[in-house]
Amino acid sequence: MYLLRDVDRGDDLLGWTPNAALPEIVGQGRTPLTISEGISWLLQDPSSLEPNRCFMCVGSRKAAARGVDARAPAIWISRGTGRDGQARRDAPKVGWCWAGNNHAWLGFASTSGRD
Known part of the structure; x- marks a missing residue:
């Protein structure tokens, strides 16, 4: 077990691609979250x-x-369209996006350290 310090959703990187965002995160002295860390953070x-x-x-x-x-794991809120269906409107989802694509609504979660 460990503690994440200064977790950030990465809003400053909205619209970036995963391929471009990773060097920026590392250059800021931060570490990108894993999917397990992201889910754990959201549970808290x-x-x-x-x-x-x-x-x-x-x-x-x-x-x-x-x-x-080429896939980058992501956590987002679905609007309940397509295969999700209206019953799952506004439900959190875990999945992936292509690493070369950018999305104006997806940042890149990171931490300043793990203790």
């Missing part, structure tokens, strides 16, 4: 996830033969 502070202010957890990108997998 559910208000950290808001519509149009959600986040990726690029600390969980899977290693691949040529660096990392």
Whole structure:
């Protein structure tokens, strides 16, 4: 067990791609959250996830033969459209986005350290 310090949703990186955001996060002396850390954080502070202010957890990108997998894990709030259906409107979701795509509503969660 460990404690995350100064967790941030990464709103300053809204609209960035995961490929571009990771060097920026590291350059700020921060560490990207893993998907497990992101879920744990939200269980402790559910208000950290808001519509149009959600986040990726690029600390969980899977290693691949040529660096990392093209998928970037993310946590967001669904509007209940498509396969989600109206019954799941405004429900949190865990999934992934392509690392080369940017989304104006997805930041990149990070921490200043782990104790």
